[in-house]
Amino acid sequence: MPPQTLTEGLNALIRGKAIAPADLESAALFVLDTLACAIGARQTKPAQILGRISPPKVDDVDKSSFYVGGVAHILEMDDLHRASVTHPGSVVIPAAWAFAHLKDLGGKAFLQAVLAGYEACTRVGMAVGKEHYRVWHNTATCGPFGSAMAVAILGELDDRETVWALGNAGTQSAGLWEFLAAGAMSKHLHTARGAQAGLMAARLAKEGFTGPALILEGEKGFFKGLCPDPDPGAVLRDADAPWQLVQTSIKPWPCCRHTHPTIDAAIELHHVLGGEEITQIEVGTYQAAIDVCDRPDPTEPYGARFSLQHCVAAALATGRVISDSFESAARADLADLRGRVSVGVDLQVNAGYPDAWGTVVTVETKSGRRLRAQRRECKGDPGNPVTPNDLREKSAQLMQAAGISAAEVARFTDAVFALLDDRPVRDLRLEHLVV
Incomplete structure (x- = not known):
């Protein structure tokens, strides 16, 4: 044989x-x-x-x-x-x-x-x-x-x-x-x-x-x-x-799956912030997410669906991400907050990929608070x-x-x-x- x-x-x-x-x-x-x-x-x-x-x-x-x-x-x-x-x-x-x-x-x-x-x-x-x-x-x-x-x-x-x-x-x-x-x-x-x-x-x-x-x-x-x-x-x-x-x-959520851990963490932070003004947002993720979704200023809906910056801004500002979150009005409303987002590789998160699609989202507020949310799995994953x-x-x-x-x-x-x-x-x- x-x-x-x-x-x-x-x-x-x-x-x-x-x-x-x-x-x-x-x-x-x-x-x-x-x-x-x-x-x-x-x-x-x-x-x-x-x-x-x-x-x-x-x-x-x-x-x-x-x-x-x-x-x-x-x-x-x-x-x-x-x-x-x-x-x-x-x-x-x-x-x-x-x-x-x-x-x-x-x-x-x-x-x-x-x-x-x-x-x-x-x-x-x-x-x-x-x-x-x-x-x-x-x-x-x-x-x-x-x-x-x-x-x-x-x-x-x-x-x-x-x-x-x-x-x-x-x-x-x-x-x-x-x-x-x-x-x-x-x-x-x-x-x-x-x-x-x-x-x-x-x-x-x-x-x-x-x-x-x-x-x-x-x-x-x-x-x-x-x-x-x-x-x-x-x-x-x-x-x-x-x-x-x-x-x-x-x-x-109706966007690239690489953005989902970040959205999930950001929604958690939205409920903690209670409307407090955000001065800085840091997203630590894995390299593949950055390769596909590092889009600081998307100019059309499809690009916004592939933007970590836009998705985290939408989730932090509104506590949800829906189809309308990517349209022109939402992109304009979120431009300022989106500009405060920095995206980089988190070594621990990157080491877990692709078995785990994780993120660390850190937010600084005008009052000086520093809030952090982390995900290894997000809503919709088998876990x-x-x-x-x-x-x-x-x-x-x-x-x-x-x-x-x-x-x-x-x-x-x-x-x-x-x-x-x-x-x-x-x-x-x-x-x-x-x-």
Whole structure:
């Protein structure tokens, strides 16, 4: 027998993991979160463009997966797996959902495929190393492995076909951070293509379209080409660990996940300050957060969502961060306070990344008080999770803001949880996604 490749091992690991009822319940929560994020974004300009080019249809899985994958990431409210620095839901769930719609599959098979897809995406993501993230967007590069694995499960691919699917998913890996400097829409294309690419790879493999088994560790493979400091062992490490889906965070605030620990700490300080004037704000965080979110003077909403300075100012001033916190009026109101923020690397916080996404926020007041709040985990992380009721409220707010009636929100939410009773995936109707 030839040596086992990493994709062969990953397929065996995933197919060998036990699935408990609680795992499927967690998967249903992430399905609700991802689809609510997608529905909530349907009236935005990027969604309108994606919908014109790639309208979702039950009989066209390529267009459906592309559209839903793209819109799920627009509001910056979709989930985040810290150790891999990926947003698995916006890639895995659209691909699995589109395929399950096409084949009219039941809810349990769909949820099992979601678990498998998250596992593949995040295990590859945990292996890419820290340097990869400086240039490449992990969700875009690692996401196709997740969408391919999910569709391989739903499409009943055998082991050889699944390895082909993963090989051809990996050869489509792409997604560069350059869009951020221009405030461009490319990040939504990353998740759109990530969902579509993996789905296509799995469907092709089922027809006998071969792919490279050594796509990850080969001499001209993924790690060699895209990763200066990979950790290939992470792909198969801790095989008996809980499903990676249950290690994934759900976002409570509509901005880059790197800003969330700082927001959480700043909200705590807001309640202590009692309106006292702030003279100086210090944010100590990890290097990756600074690489992506050091934006002292954002000039448009998307840049503000990626600004540590703006997010900490909003949280300190108002005690909350919502979509309106990033619009022009809020940016103008917070300009002075934002100018008092300094951002730097905290060595202890940086050492904990990416397993822990932490922060230290220190505030000095006009009266001379010096207040400090620290986070290793923030609201929405597995150690401090949102509750099912929290998630229902978040999802309802997102969908109702997009014009979905309260009655339809309730029906849609009930249909997601009915997947646990093996209700058809088609009960989650496509028409909710477009205006």
